[in-house]
Amino acid sequence: MAVVEVKGLKKHFGNVKAVNGVDLSIQKGELLVILGPSGCGKTTLMRMIAGLERPTAGDILIGDQVVTHLPPRARKIAMVFQSYALYPHMSIFDNIAFPLKARREPKDAIRQKVEWASSILGIQHLLDRKPRQLSGGERQRVALARALVKEPDVMLLDEPLSNLDAKLRASARDELQRFQRQLGITTIFVTHDQIEAMGLGDRIAVMYAGQVRQIGTPQEIYHEPADTFVATFLGSPPMNLFERNDCLVGFRPENFLPPGVLQPEDKVTAFPFHVGRVEYLGSDRLIYGTIEGAAEQNKTISKLPSTITVDIEPDKVYEFVVQAKDLKFFDKNTGKRIEPQPLD
Amino acid sequence: MQKSAAEETAVYRATTHSKTQFLFDNERFLGTIFLAPAVIYIIALVGIPFIMAITFSVTDVTVGDTSLDFVGLQNFRRIIQTPQFQRALKDTFLFTIVAQIFVAILANILAVILAQEFRGKWIARMLIMLPWATPISLGTIGWLWIFDSKFSPIDWILQYFGLLGTPDAIFGASKHLNFLGREELAMASVILVHIWRMLPLAAVILLAGLTSIDSDLIDQAQVDGASFWRIHFQIRLPLIFPIMSIALLFGLIFTFSDMVVAFVLTRGGPVYYTQVLPLWAWFKGIDGGSLSEGAAIALFLFPLLLVVAILMLRVARRSEVR
Numbered sequence: 196m197a198v199v200e201v202k203g204l205k206k207h208f209g210n211v212k213a214v215n216g217v218d219l220s221i222q223k224g225e226l227l228v229i230l231g232p233s234g235c236g237k238t239t240l241m242r243m244i245a246g247l248e249r250p251t252a253g254d255i256l257i258g259d260q261v262v263t264h265l266p267p268r269a270r271k272i273a274m275v276f277q278s279y280a281l282y283p284h285m286s287i288f289d290n291i292a293f294p295l296k297a298r299r300e301p302k303d304a305i306r307q308k309v310e311w312a313s314s315i316l317g318i319q320h321l322l323d324r325k326p327r328q329l330s331g332g333e334r335q336r337v338a339l340a341r342a343l344v345k346e347p348d349v350m351l352l353d354e355p356l357s358n359l360d361a362k363l364r365a366s367a368r369d370e371l372q373r374f375q376r377q378l379g380i381t382t383i384f385v386t387h388d389q390i391e392a393m394g395l396g397d398r399i400a401v402m403y404a405g406q407v408r409q410i411g412t413p414q415e416i417y418h419e420p421a422d423t424f425v426a427t428f429l430g431s432p433p434m435n436l437f438e439r440n441d442c443l444v445g446f447r448p449e450n451f452l453p454p455g456v457l458q459p460e461d462k463v464t465a466f467p468f469h470v471g472r473v474e475y476l477g478s479d480r481l482i483y484g485t486i487e488g489a490a491e492q493n494k495t496i497s498k499l500p501s502t503i504t505v506d507i508e509p510d511k512v513y514e515f516v517v518q519a520k521d522l523k524f525f526d527k528n529t530g531k532r533i534e535p536q537p538l539d
Numbered sequence: 540m541q542k543s544a545a546e547e548t549a550v551y552r553a554t555t556h557s558k559t560q561f562l563f564d565n566e567r568f569l570g571t572i573f574l575a576p577a578v579i580y581i582i583a584l585v586g587i588p589f590i591m592a593i594t595f596s597v598t599d600v601t602v603g604d605t606s607l608d609f610v611g612l613q614n615f616r617r618i619i620q621t622p623q624f625q626r627a628l629k630d631t632f633l634f635t636i637v638a639q640i641f642v643a644i645l646a647n648i649l650a651v652i653l654a655q656e657f658r659g660k661w662i663a664r665m666l667i668m669l670p671w672a673t674p675i676s677l678g679t680i681g682w683l684w685i686f687d688s689k690f691s692p693i694d695w696i697l698q699y700f701g702l703l704g705t706p707d708a709i710f711g712a713s714k715h716l717n718f719l720g721r722e723e724l725a726m727a728s729v730i731l732v733h734i735w736r737m738l739p740l741a742a743v744i745l746l747a748g749l750t751s752i753d754s755d756l757i758d759q760a761q762v763d764g765a766s767f768w769r770i771h772f773q774i775r776l777p778l779i780f781p782i783m784s785i786a787l788l789f790g791l792i793f794t795f796s797d798m799v800v801a802f803v804l805t806r807g808g809p810v811y812y813t814q815v816l817p818l819w820a821w822f823k824g825i826d827g828g829s830l831s832e833g834a835a836i837a838l839f840l841f842p843l844l845l846v847v848a849i850l851m852l853r854v855a856r857r858s859e860v861r
Contacts, residue, residue: 247758268764280759284777293773297764341763351762 197256198223198381199244199349204253206239213239215405216253221349224379226372228396230386232428236405237385241351244383245274258348268297273342274351277358279334281326287313287337288322294345312340315374332363339371349381356391368394389429393417401425419523420445423530426523434523437486437493442536443525448481448498450521453505454514461518464538468495468515473507482507595834602828614835624836627807627814630726631840634815635794638733642790643783645734646741651771653742654749671739679803682732686718686804693718719805722812729813732800737790744786748779781854788851795847796840816840 199221206214214236221227229237242248244255246267254263262270273294281290288309295305313319316336326334335355342350356364356371372395375382386392392399393413400410401424409421420426420434426445427433436445457463467487471494474481482497497515499505507513524533562568596614598607618624653664670678685692694715697703703710710716718724752775760770776783798817801807807814807822816839824833 242758245758245762247761267761268766272762274759274762276755276759278753278755280753280755282756282760282774293760293765294763297766297769345764 197221198225198258199383200254200256201240201244202254202256204240204243204255205251206236206243206248207251212405214243214250217402217405217407219400219407219410221381221383223381226375226382226384226395226397228384228386228392228399229402230389230392230396230399230428231402233387235402237387237402238353240402241274241353241383241385244349245272245351246270271345271348272351273345273347273349275335275338275342275353275355277354279326279338279355279358281334281337281341283326285325286322287318287324287326287329290326290337291322291341291344294341298345308344309340312344315343315378316340331359332367335359335367339374343378343380347380349383352382352384354386354388355384357386357388364391371395389431393429401428403428419532421532423525426525432481432496432498435493435495436525437495438527439538440536442527442533443530444538445523445525446517446521448496449500450517451495451497451515452499452517453503453507454516455505456503457516457518462520463516463518464522465514465516467512468497469512470507470509472509477501480507487512592834592837595831596838598831600830602830610831614831618832618835623811623814623819626811627816627819627836628839630813631795631815631817634726634730634733635791638730638737638794639787639790641730641734642737642741643787645738646745646786647776649738649742650745650749653746667742668739670735671743675736675797675799676803678736679732679800682728682735683719683804686728688715688717688720691715691718720809722809725805725809725813729801729804732804733794733797736800737794741786741790744782744789745779748782749775752778781857784854785851788847788854791847792844795843 197220199219201217201219204214204217205212217236217240219227229240231237239248243250244257246262246265246269250263254261256262257270257272281287282293285293291309291312292305295308300308309322310319313322316339318333318336318340321329321333321337326337329337335358338355342352356367359367368391384391384395393416396413398410398412399416401408401416403424409416409425411419416425417429420429423436423443423445427436430447432448434445434447435451436443438444451466451468454463454465468482468484469487470482470484472483474483478501480499480501480503482499484495484497485493486495499507519535522535522538524536525531526533594607597609597611599610599613600607649667653660653667657663684690694703697708697710697716698714702708703716704714716724718728756774756778757770760774765773796817798815798821801813801815801818802821805813807818811819816836820833820836823836824830827833
């Protein structure tokens with residue numbers, strides 16, 4: 196059952212088409228990540244789902260009810276902002292209790308629910324404090340508790356991890372996923388960080404220029420990109436692309452290997468690889484160069500794990516190979532994925 | 540080559556600096572001269588008159604007899620017993636407090652309206668600032684005409700709608716309300732002008748406070764299910780409380796110590812029903828020549844203004860720490 200459905204949603208600010216025709220359907224209990232570079236319209240999309248922004252066109256359904264023109268308080272949603280937006284003048288208890296008080300729930304019920312939410316997030320000992328006395332990680336938990344306490348149909352998270360330092364972010368990611376699975380809350384998670392998206396999402400919707408370019412599981416998005424934008428936006432370093440026979444050919448750096456690494460029976464395509472520079476990154480080796488012939492100006496990268504110890508030296512030409520199944524083909528003009536083409 | 544002693548001294552002299560050369564790099568010197576104008580201003584125009592007022596209030600000095608003969612608290616005792624003073628003290632508090640209550644409510648409404656986006660916003664903002672930009676005496680003279688006993692436009696409007704001047708009209712059968720000639724109406728008129736005058740400043744200060752609130756907080760409150768009023772009273776107001784108390788304290792001081800409005804509108808009348816302390820001090824001390832009594836009356840303002848000033852400083856400090 197779809198908890199949230201978005202149909203042909205558009206939002207234009209003057210001439211800027213922030214969101215330009217988005218269709219999405221989020222299943223119950225699912226964690227959908229909306230991934231895209233800044234300015235792609237992902238936050239605007241989320242704000243429209245929350246009711247903070249009025250769509251120019253299209254419809255939003257939450258729990259089979261059309262909510263397009265309802266104010267936020269009439270929608271069964273909760274939201275966590277990037278800044279956490281804790282009310283600075285209220286204690287943590289009052290912060291978490293605020294949505295319940297707005298619903299005029301009885302005092303006992305409020306107390307019970309606040310205690311339930313704060314125990315899930317392990318912040319019971321902070322209830323008497325003020326937001327400014329809390330660390331970044333604690334504030335994030337409070338914001339989550341405040342979202343949780345509403346028992347919403349859908350929880351909207353707008354880059355909730357980006358204000359945490361790198362170390363904390365990893366553990367917060369882990370925790371967020373665990374508690375989302377445990378409670379089975381339908382969640383929409385907006386981020387520009389592909390690692391967060393890959394690590395958290397049941398499905399990922401990749402957005403660019405106001406449109407969803409592809410929606411699918413992390414595996415689908417990574418291995419079967421629908422177009423050149425998705426192919427180059429995900430992965431670090433991004434997918435190598437070059438023109439050959441009137442179409443674009445792409446393969447991931449980790450699939451571009453020196454011969455002898457692969458099994459002899461694998462079906463491979465070989466490219467003469469002119470090595471320019473070799474970077475040692477500890478666990479990996481990045482080899483920068485160009486493929487001789489077809490794509491002179493295109494930089495191509497090979498990423499070799501440290502388990503491959505073949506000697507690679509700058510300014511030499513090696514035969515590097517890609518397995519046939521790892522070669523992706525795209526239309527030269529539209530950038531859309533096409534059927535595999537013969538390479539000669 | 541060996542330098543002669545005379546030559547060495549000459550070189551030494553050339554590299555030493557005169558005492559005044561780096562005077563403006565000296566922070567102590569710079570600090571002193573930058574502070575001096577403010578210090579001189581405060582001593583000359585606040586400190587000395589204040590000490591003079593205290594001195595005058597315990598002597599029998601008048602315009603005609605400037606010798607300072609100590610009389611103790613006799614001036615205070617005499618003033619307190621006069622009905623004019625008691626009325627003035629009551630009116631001063633009444634006008635100030637009633638005006639500030641209205642200013643607080645109206646300024647909130649105005650600020651919330653001005654914080655919205657609408658066509659012609661800048662012109663609305665400019666018009667609202669006008670009462671504050673107008674010299675207080677000119678503005679009050681305008682009101683004097685509005686409240687005129689014969690030509691008051693308010694009377695005309697009430698007459699036009701049949702609310703005044705007919706036998707069964709709500710506001711009476713008389714053709715004119717005679718705003719400044721009746722006790723309650725005169726008091727209300729003075730209060731109204733005070734509100735009119737203080738409202739712009741308070742509204743603009745509140746507007747600044749409202750626009751400085753992180754919009755995420757308001758969005759969050761909306762998502763949390765709060766209605767407009769809940770957001771206003773539980774989120775916006777508490778957040779702008781420090782800045783709002785500054786606006787209110789400013790209003791208190793301005794209204795409490797103002798003599799122009801009552802002077803231009805009513806001269807304290809009818810009888811002495813709109814008398815306020817600053818005006819009464821002026822009538823006694825300057826107009827009537829009894830400097831000592833005028834000083835004593837004026838000093839009654841001091842304790843309250845002191846409390847307000849201390850409150851202001853504390854609020855300002857608290858909001859700084861945050």
